[in-house]
Amino acid sequence: MSEQEGIDIYRRRFLGNAAKASAGLALAPGIMLTELGHAKPADEAVTGQVRWGMLIDSNKCAEGCNDCVQACNDEHGLTGFDRPATDAQWIRKVKLKDRQTGHTQTLPLLCQHCEHPPCVDVCPTGASFKREDGIVLVDKHICIGCRYCMMACPYKARSFIHETLQDQMPYAPRGKGTVESCTFCVHRVDDDRTPACVEACTAENHNALVFGDMHDPSSQISQELERHSSQQIRADLQLNTGVRYRGI
Amino acid sequence: MTYYNFKSIFAWNIILYIGFMGVVAVYLWMMMERKMNRFTRAAGMGAFIWRLILTTGTGSIFGFLVARQGYDAAIMAPMFIVMSFSFGLAIFILVLMALYKWSDRPLGDAILFRLKNLLGVFVAAVMYFVLAYHLTNLYGTENHGVERFILLDGGVYTQLFWIVQLGIGSLLPLLLLYSPGPGTNRAWIGFSCLLVIIGGLAQMYVIIIGGQAYPMEMFPGKEVTSTFFDGVVADYTPSLPEFVLGLGGVALALAATVVGTRVLRFLPASLADEQVDPHHTPAKAG
Amino acid sequence: MINYGLKILLLGLLLGAAVPASAGGSLLPVIPEAQARVSETQGCVEPVDDMRKNHMEYILHQRDKTVHEGIRTQQHSLVECINCHVSDAPDAPRVSSEEHFCNSCHTYAAVKVDCFQCHADRPVSTAQKLSQPGGGESLLLSADRQPVSVTGDQAQ
Structure with a gap:
């Protein structure tokens, strides 16, 4: 042979x-695999024909529910060191209260996967980069840990690893001296699965998170975005975010 | 896959700083090599223009950050240039006085007073830029939050701004440098330089740390709370290693200057008044 | 800790006993067996000689393709290297040990391997076992590490 x-x-x-x-x-x-149309052979590079996005409906996001955060922590093996100021939070729940009306609401905040990401603009080595399909990542191999991207990100979405780590998840390598943030569960997306937070929210029947290809008119996210009005956080910066919100 | 991201002002700063060393080396060579002396002026002008670009780059590290209310302003670049003129000249005067004292060379009043008058102009110019920056921010309601933080209730940042940066670091040295008594006294001039440097450190702290400590405005008109310190002023105190690292940089620069001026023959043998000013008329012996 | 000390002690005793007996003791690394072969005729994903010399080139090339282009073929994937070359037994050696596949040779060649500052040094199946509820969570979270606190969304 x-x-x-x-x-x-x-x-x-x-x-x-x-x-x-x-x-x-x-x-x-x-678990619903609604986006099966995008099967990509493992040896093919991602293309700009796809743009991954997420629609978050704040009205459906339950106060006190942290399932998306927990799912993310479990998926990526995010553990804390009892140092809340620097412990990683790729996705976090924030509570908003209108100063004028007193209306309160809650929503998850994560990397917004901008089309024009400020973190990518400022990165001296090109470690912050955007994949062709719109997912913004840190190439930790070439990240020098300067943290300028953390200063530039309008969403406070990035964190820095200060401690020596062990037992990382095999599909979520992370280590001391590098910056990290939400990857849209890129290892799952490349495997035609939805991000862990979306899966957890759906499993809880809250259905506040929809993930999919914003370039595919037949995808659930495209249809919902077309049907309903949605917002970008800090739309004034014209970053064309990949994460959109309803009800804020 | 490491590459140089030319859109990154941080990456540009690496080139600008290393390039400046090269430009200064050429300048020194032109000054030291008699045959090349006719190019000294051109090389010096080149070095001066380079440092203007360099400081534009440094200021733009903050000026280009669109996300943060305290930064994202074109005025950062020229303000950093004037700040470098002011703090740099204060350090220069102190170094000059020390070097001439240690090597028993005459340093006349003519040149020293010229320099301290210039320092006063630079200190006033920095204050003007600070005023323009805050007035512009105060005009737009969207920036009232960060202005309130720096100017009114930012705790250590507010105190550093009003007391150290403006009071001790700007107004007091300005008063000293231009008043008839202390303005002509070497000890007072040296003291004023020290005040300008302390004020400068405070100003950098307010800009760099204060600008980042204030939470970013993501949801206008809403109060934000989370497990990740959203809507909360960041808490930061420099650690000992950070402090020592900063001090070490200054020490390194000063050590290089001392060694350089001893080994290379740069310092004029005399900066006495009659050497500096051809029209100088010696005071009548009394 | 005690275990490790014991092992060294035992090793010392063994060496002490073995050296006079066998003069031709080899200094070559003891490389653990892989879990499987690619085929009957070939052991690794490339010919073994080639892999010994050039594995880092393959991994480096694959690394950029995976991170930047999302190409996730398994032939030159570091995760698959570990899946095949490291046992998922609970007491399988870590990369800090000379008995770990990577470190056995790297120690011999005196070449520092820094992949595992970020990457897992044990196979996917180990990670799955550890992350399952009650499946040895104490192993995953060593003494000074706590799970990120996610207790409600109140302010600090």
Whole structure:
């Protein structure tokens, strides 16, 4: 048998495993894979034909519910060091109270995955970057830890790792001396799954979070965005955020 | 995949600082090599223009930050230039006085008074820029939050601004430098320089730390609370290593200056009045 | 800690006993066996000689493709290296140990490996076991680490 054949067998076995894994997922309760149209072969680069986005309906976001935050922490192995000022929070719940009317509401805040991200503009090494499909990431291999992106981000979405870490999640590498933020669960998205926070919100039947391709007119997020008015946080900066809100 | 992001003003600063060292090296060479002396002026002008660009870059590190209410202002670049003139000249006067004292060289009043008068102009210019910056911010309601924080109820930042930056670091030295008695006294001039430097440190602290401590306005008209300190003024005290690191930078620069002026023959042997000013008429011996 | 000390002690005793007996004791690293072979004829995802010499090139190339382009083929993926080369037994050696696949050779060659400052040094199956409720959470969260507090959304 030639070397190539060996590799082919290897690849087939992996594909088989992947199929089994997705079958298992589809059977799991409370998980809806509504965006199956985007299956991307693993060896193909992401393209700008897709733009991942999230629609957050503040009216449906339950006060006191932290399931999205917990799901994110579990998914990425985010642990604290009892230092709340610097402990990582990729997604956080914020409570708003209108100064004039007293109306209160709550919503999750995370990296807004801007089309024109200020963090990418200011990064000296190109470690802050935006993928073709609109997901804003930190390439920790080339991040020098200067934290200028943290100063530039209008959403306070980024945090810095001060401590030596161990037992990171294999699909969420993170380490001391680098900046990090929400990745839209890029490892899940590349595997045709939805981010952990969305999954958790849906499982709880709150359905406040919708994730999908904003360039695909038939996707749930595109249709909802077209049907209802939505807002961007700090729309004045014209960043064209990938995360949109309803009810703020 | 590391590459140089030329849109990043931070990346530009790396080039500007390292480039400045090169430009100054050329300037020194032109001054030291007799054959090249005719280019000294051009090289000096080149170094001066470079440092203007350099400080524009430094100010723009803050000026370009669109997200933060305390920054995001074009005035940051020229303000940083005038600040560097002021604090830089204060340090220069102190270093000059020390070097001439240590090496027993004459330093006349003519040049010293010229420099201290110029320092007064720079101190006043910095105050003008600070005034223009805050007036502009105060005009627009959207910036009232951050202005209230710096000017009224920002605790240590407010105190640093009014007492140290403006009182001790600007008005007092201005008064001293231009009043007939202390303005002609070397000890008072040196003291005024020290005040300008202390005021400068306070000003940098208010801009750099204060500008970041104030929470960003994400939801206008709403009170924001969260587990991540949203809507809360950030708490920061410099740690000992940070403090020592800053002090170490100053010490390194001063050490390089002392060694440089001893090893290389740069210091004029005399800056006595008759050397500095050809029209100088010695005071009549009494 | 005690375990580690014991091991060193035992190793010392063994060496002390072994050296006089076998003069030709090898200094070569003891590389742990992989969990599987790619095929009957080939052990690793590239010929073994090639992998020994060039694995870092493959991983580096794949790293940029994965992070920036979302290409997640498994042939040169570091996660898959670890999945195959490190056991998911609870007492499997960590990268700090010379018995860890990567470190066995890297110690021998005196080349520092910094992948694992960020990347997991144990396979996906270990991480899954650890993150399951009651599945050895104490292992995942060593003494000085607590889960991020998510108790309500009140202010500080």
